Amino acid sequence: MKEKTNFDVIIIGGSYAGLSAAMSLGRSLREVLIVDSGLPCNRYTPHSHNFITHDGAVPGDIAAKAKSQVLEYRTVAYHQDIALSGQKINTGYQINTRSGKTFQAKKLIFATGVRDIFPAIKGFEESWGKSLIHCPYCHGYEVKGQKTAILANGERAIHVGGLVDNLTKDLTVITRGKADFSEEQWKSLERNRIRVIERDVVEVMHYNGQIKAVLFDDGTHENYDAAYAAIPFEQHCDIPVSLGCELTQAGHLKVDQFHQTNVGGIFAAGDCTSMFRSVANAVSTGNIAGAMVNHQLVQDSF
Structure with missing residues (x-):
């Protein structure tokens, strides 16, 4: 069977924000592809706290359970890879990955987190x-x-x-x-x-x-x-900026209250958009972004 390459939405980043957005969209029967590197920002920490019902849980366990639940929705697919570049096309956007795969979608959600820049201090x-x-x-x-x-x-x-x-x-x-x-x-x-x-x-x-x-x-x-x-950070993915998305003065992707960037059809959620780096915030913003992307798809076609 030929691999599916066209989707309603491509979500780049498959941790808490990305999976939360995918669940919102999957429940609306949207064709969704999650492209994820498998390297979440919080992989350094052994326990996650201040997230109700999961206080003290291992971060990877929370994400694994979330992934298994999200992939129960038949219209949601998962592809472990690294998104390298993207461009605007007539039908929306195209994403190119490190493995040489190319995918297209009407809308994009970036849930790619940030990369901490560690000082040159031993230990x-x-x-x-x-x-x-x-x-x-x-x-x-x-x-x-x-x-x-x-x-x-x-x-x-x-x-x-x-x-x-x-x-x-x-x-x-x-x-x-x-x-x-x-x-x-x-x-x-x-x-x-x-x-x-x-x-x-x-x-x-x-x-x-x-x-x-x-x-x-x-x-x-x-x-x-x-x-x-307090250490500096950078965006984990440079595709949004290459597509024209603006950054805040602090270096986060600039989004409105509906988590849309300044570029039409591109949304963002989670740590890449906010100084509030928590599982709870990532899940919340991902949920909103997914719902708003679905709303925009409805407006485009209904």
């Missing part, structure tokens, strides 16, 4: 998502009351510090260089008894991802049980 990546974390809502409860560092400077350090201060009183901000705080921010740190260390970090000392200490550039070290870090 950083190995600890990421375990005891070196990015989100107090996702992981903060599990390290409450512990001696904690925040690897950030300026406004970002103040933002995280305010959130984490409610979880532990043994807190240190490590600015990795000269501190960049206003007089008011310094007073806030002092008032809340948050120490500031202005030395750079050369190693996160850990055992199987569990932080033991932070080694500074002057050879000294300090013991910690956990740390938060």
Whole structure:
């Protein structure tokens, strides 16, 4: 049987947002193809939290169960591959993959997440998502009351510090260089008894991802049980921008309240569109994007 290449919708990214969008569309009998690399953004973390009914579950288990349920809908297909490029065609859009496959669809949904850019600090990546974390809502409860560092400077350090201060009183901000705080921010740190260390970090000392200490550039070290870090990111997929989709100042895909980009027929959901990097947000935005794509398909043909 010849492989199907034409669909109503192609969803690029098959983790929580993509699968959620696919379920909305599958329940409306839309012909959907999910193209997924199999490398979700949260593969570093052993447990997912703050997602009701799945609190503490293994992220891969949540995604596997979701995938099995979504693929019960006969109009939804899954193709493990990497989408390399895309172009506008008369009937919608064409997506070309690393394996040499070509698919067409009337609409696109990008649920491709973001790629964290790790600093050149030994042990950083190995600890990421375990005891070196990015989100107090996702992981903060599990390290409450512990001696904690925040690897950030300026406004970002103040933002995280305010959130984490409610979880532990043994807190240190490590600015990795000269501190960049206003007089008011310094007073806030002092008032809340948050120490500031202005030395750079050369190693996160850990055992199987569990932080033991932070080694500074002057050879000294300090013991910690956990740390938060604010690091830069980039879009995991450059196809949306190549098709004319705009980015926000922070680097996310710009979408409206219905998760449509500025390019007609292209939608986006999940981490690639929002600073709120959580399973719950990904599922919610994917659900909305799927429903809105179906609505647009209805408007196009009914």
